[in-house]
Amino acid sequence: MISKLSLKTRNSLKGLLLVSPALFFFAVFVYRPLIHTAILSFHDWNMVSPTRLFVGWDNYLEMLENPALGKALQNSALYAVWLIGIIILLPILTTAGMTYVHNRVRKMFRVTLFSPTVVSLGIASVMWLWVFNPIGGLLGTIWEELGLAPLNWLSSPKTALVAIVIIVGWKAFGYNMLLLLAGLGGISGEVIDACKVDGADGFGLWLYVILPLLSPTIFFILISTLSMATEYVFTPIHVLTGGGPVNASTNIVFEIWRQAFRWFRVGYSSAIAIAVFLIFFVLMIFQMWLSEKVVSYDER
Amino acid sequence: MNDRREVGEWGIKSSPLTRVVWYIILFLLSVIAVVPVIWMLSTSFKPSQEIFAAGIRFIPRRATFSHFIRLWESFPIPRILYNTFIVATATTLAQTTISVLAGYGFARFRFPLREPLFYLCAATMFIPIQVIMVSNYLLMSAWDILNTFFAVVAPQMANAFGIFLMRQHLRTFPEELIEAARIDGANELRVLIQVVLPSLKSVIAAMAILFFVNGWNQYVWPSLVLTEPEQMTLPIWLRQFMHAEGGSEWGMLMAASSLGVIPALILYVLAHRQIMSTFASTGLKG
Structure with missing residues (x-):
């Protein structure tokens, strides 16, 4: 029967058939929950009761007033700032440094610097807890040898957030570095030669030629780092601090979990989830707009 | 250039x-x-x-080896490693297959709404898992399949990164070779398996290894659906063990952590060349 259709229709059907499993799973496990969450966000529900109470915008209004959520938002921004430093600026510098070392040494550095990426964040959290440990832990011992007062990194409100930044930074650093190295690899040697003929070299060459050429990659990792800074920190918070002490390390997506699975406030949790989604939606539109600009720049 | x-x-x-x-x-x-x-x-x-x-x-x-031995004697470690392995393997198989099929469809066929549908797939990369996890948890709970491997694997069978990667690589495959195979009477699936995929072996292998490592390592979603120790994967079990023993048995905790880290590191050391070159060849534009 299929052979009676025109070639064009047959091709369309084949294409649709090939992409249908992916579409099916995204529809059921990404877009359905998104809509479901939006509906739940207008209700009051404790996850077990058979009835849900429609409450209109109440959950959203509560978000504006709740101080714990304000703290979570503030922490999310802090996490983002720290992580932009550790997994964007530092990798940019390191990739630049990589061009000054011998080929073979660079390949070695590349392998070692990327290796934390393959360690589970859940396990890395436990591993770092031991590294941080004031008695017998690696950092704890170094701390002591330096003559500093013992510090319980994860149970002090002043340092818990920084400790989590260290864990996530350690894990994600190599990934961005590899993307940047790939971006550098895409720059033609002829361009560099031409600039040198024109008199640019050393630092100036980096600042005015290589960094601008690398900007598509940098924009991409900037956006993906913002999402990592939000998503990744969830795991060490969940494993180690539970958001504490006194909300010092919680972040916006951990509040989604805490409201739903600790306090069984599914409606309020859903409202936070929708707010997070909207923030990322704006970021995504921004990223698409940027990459469109970059494409037209390339074709010029 | x-x-x-x-x-x-x-x-x-x-x-x-x-x-x-x-x-x-x-x-x-x-x-x-x-x-x-x-x-x-x-x-x-x-x-x-x-x-x-x-x-x-x-x-x-x-x-x-005393920590490893005590760990082995006190806890169902082989069972936990088996759970982790099965979850990682099933995730890898599903994600790889679906990525190859969808990547081929998006790269090589014209159909109505192709671009919007592709954007819908790619956009899932920007939706944090925490946004949709509560609803997915409620679904698994309603289906009464919490604490099953299926519940862990199902929501992540389609992977936007994989589809994106495959589309990039399949777009540049020479059309003449595909046409030649079609004229020889091969059906679409045979063209894909016998003509197109062999030339992408190393990219697919690198992608599958990344999928496996991620599947082995994953934490957020399994921490919700796996609550029975019998079904837990290693990272999930490790957290529970850490909280249960209260932070004094560092030898056993680090032994258990090592069991989780070593397989991923070995895979990485064996395959790092392919992983690096896949990253380098992908580029981020387009």
Whole structure:
């Protein structure tokens, strides 16, 4: 029967058939929950009761007033700032440094610097807890040898957030570095030669030629780092601090979990989830707009 | 623009001092990357009294397997490793298959709404898992399949990164070869399997290895659906074990952590060349 259709229709059907499993799973496990969450966000529900109470915008209004959520938002921004430093600026510098070392040494550095990426964040959290440990832990011992007062990194409100930044930074650093190295690899040697003929070299060459050429990659990792800074920190918070002490390390997506699975406030949790989604939606539109600009720049 | 020299061969002017400083910085960063893992391995082989000994020592004075043995005797470790392996393998198979099919469809066929549908797939990369996890948890709970491997694997069977990667690579495959195979009477699936995929072997292998490592490592979603110790994967079980024993048994904790880290590291060491070149060849534009 299929052979009676025109070639064009047959091709369309084949294409649709090939992409249908992916579409099916995204529809059921990404877009359905998104809509479901939006509906739940207008209700009051404790996850077990058979009835849900429609409450209109109440959950959203509560978000504006709740101080714990304000703290979570503030922490999310802090996490983002720290992580932009550790997994964007530092990798940019390191990739630049990589061009000054011998080929073979660079390949070695590349392998070692990327290796934390393959360690589970859940396990890395436990591993770092031991590294941080004031008695017998690696950092704890170094701390002591330096003559500093013992510090319980994860149970002090002043340092818990920084400790989590260290864990996530350690894990994600190599990934961005590899993307940047790939971006550098895409720059033609002829361009560099031409600039040198024109008199640019050393630092100036980096600042005015290589960094601008690398900007598509940098924009991409900037956006993906913002999402990592939000998503990744969830795991060490969940494993180690539970958001504490006194909300010092919680972040916006951990509040989604805490409201739903600790306090069984599914409606309020859903409202936070929708707010997070909207923030990322704006970021995504921004990223698409940027990459469109970059494409037209390339074709010029 | 085909002069693709290695990044170290641009010959950018630099003083010997600059280069020495870079060697030192990169060396220190590498130390930070590797040392926590070595510290974990080292602790797991130290006898209990040596773990809290003063000073820093990476090579145990008297290495011992006692933590591993106690771990093995007290907990269903083979079962936990088996769970982790099955979850990782099933995730890898599903994600790889669906990525290849969808990548081929998006790269090689014209159909109505192709671009919007592709954007809908790619956009899932920007939706944090925490946004949709509560609803997915409620669904699994309603279906009464919490604590099953299916519940862990199902929501992540389609992977936007994989589809994106496959589409990129399949777009540049020569059309003549596909046409030739079609004229020879091969159906679409045979064209894909026998003509197109063999030339992408190394990319698919690298992608599958990344999928496996991610599946082995994953934490957020399994931490919701796996609540029975019998079904737990290693990272999930590790957290539960840590909270249960209260932070004194560092030898056993590090032994268990090592069991989770070593397989992923071995895979990475074996396949790092392919992984690196896949990253390098993908690029981010387009």
